[in-house]
Amino acid sequence: MPEEAALDAENLEAFEDLLVSIEASQGVLSLLIAVCDSGQFRDELIARYEAELQPDIRCYQVSLIRGEPSLKMTILQKMQEDEPLKLGTQSVVMVTGAEQLYFLKLNEEKSEQDIFFGYLQWTREALREFRFPIVLWVTTQLLTQMERKAPDFWGWRKGVFWFESRKTSAVSSSQLESFRPIFTELGLANSEDEILLPLADLQALIEQTEKNQPDDPLLATLYGQMGRIYAGRLKWGEAIDYQKEQETAINYFRKAIDLQEAPGQEESLAISLNNLAVLYKSQGRYEAAEPLYVRSLQIYEQQLGASHPNTQKVRENLALLRKKMTRSTP
Known part of the structure; x- marks a missing residue:
């Protein structure tokens, strides 16, 4: 039901x-x-x-x-x-x-x-x-x-x-900081009202940017934010089609990672690697998640140090994953 x-x-x-x-x-x-x-x-x-x-x-x-x-x-x-x-x-x-x-x-x-x-x-x-x-x-x-x-x-x-429904097909404009440069061009950035934007519009906006400005460095940030938006919808029960939105989040993080391999994007890359690993773990894809956590942890240790909260969080995520992998091994 x-x-x-x-x-x-x-x-x-x-x-x-x-x-x-x-x-x-x-x-x-x-x-x-x-x-x-x-x-x-x-x-x-x-x-x-x-x-x-x-x-x-x-x-x-x-x-x-x-x-x-x-x-x-x-x-x-x-x-x-x-x-x-x-x-x-x-x-x-x-x-x-x-x-x-x-x-x-x-x-x-x-x-x-x-x-x-x-x-x-x-x-x-x-x-x-x-x-x-x-x-x-x-x-x-x-x-x-x-x-x-x-x-x-x-x-x-x-x-x-x-x-009333927890599930929604829109997102608040206040959650879309990465889209501000595009919103400025569209005349939405200075609006005094909180705007609810349909997710389909945001996807179309990204597709338009891919077509017209495929080399725009902003794309990596947009991909990462859209991945986080969809991951948040899964977490808070807002997803209308859980499996479809889970795959959408994964695809956005993969796209973000491809562009974040460029120099100077190390911390953003670490975030996306960790977020993608979390989604793989939720699917039971432990073998795919582990190397992502490992690489994210390495980047954080190099960039922020071993005691930084972000580093500790990824280390904890990796430890919990390995515990699950051990328990699931025959």
């Missing part, structure tokens, strides 16, 4: 409140906003609503079109495909896909999210023809932008329903 399959008290209250709003909104347009940072948890919730509402109320799920993220056009397309929805049968439309839209412009005139909010801002009157509740599923990051970028739509909302 999924970790969040059993709803806690707060999520159960939000679930029931949204259920009542859907039932009370039949035959009229009602704009409802559901906030959930975990796609898996959101899908579980939508499945619950389908089970609760049917057969009395049809529950439709539609996804925004990535290149043309118009709420109205997405719903109209579904109506053309489904006769009961078109005829006004009791129903609710659950709209997902906004969480996949990029926050950053990435060399485009507008970001995908800006295009979405632009459509949303001028959508209110156009939605009048719909005689059923619409549940727009967004993340916390999207919600924080909506009030400012689509105030007209925001003013028409009939309710906001929060579903």
Whole structure:
């Protein structure tokens, strides 16, 4: 059973409140906003609503079109495909896909999210023809932008329903010190507000840097920070797909290590070697982890001395690993 399959008290209250709003909104347009940072948890919730509402109320799920993220056009397309929805049968439309839209412009005139909010801002009157509740599923990051970028739509909302989850697909801008030079170029560095950035945007930003500036020394730092971000998500239970994010963290640390072999990056290299070893150890790959710990320890001893806290920490990590290896040996 999924970790969040059993709803806690707060999520159960939000679930029931949204259920009542859907039932009370039949035959009229009602704009409802559901906030959930975990796609898996959101899908579980939508499945619950389908089970609760049917057969009395049809529950439709539609996804925004990535290149043309118009709420109205997405719903109209579904109506053309489904006769009961078109005829006004009791129903609710659950709209997902906004969480996949990029926050950053990435060399485009507008970001995908800006295009979405632009459509949303001028959508209110156009939605009048719909005689059923619409549940727009967004993340916390999207919600924080909506009030400012689509105030007209925001003013028409009939309710906001929060579903709490430890799992999230975004990271706070305060955790991204290594990205500051790039943020400065994008005009984000001087923002007074704390910005939640989708992980997909950060990955795309790195890919763009790899393509346009493959020799940029900043890449090694970005790789290392992204590896630490993903490793932290694993540690604190924030990962949406644990195995996939574990491999992502490993790949970023490997990339960082390749670039940190250059002179002058010894301490950064030691950090990445230790972090990669920790991940290998968590996978039970002890033979792969041991030489990484050994090399990290050697670098720290040369650079910082045997008594430095960083040196002692890696020495402790190596000792614990070897103890595990001894116990696992037949």
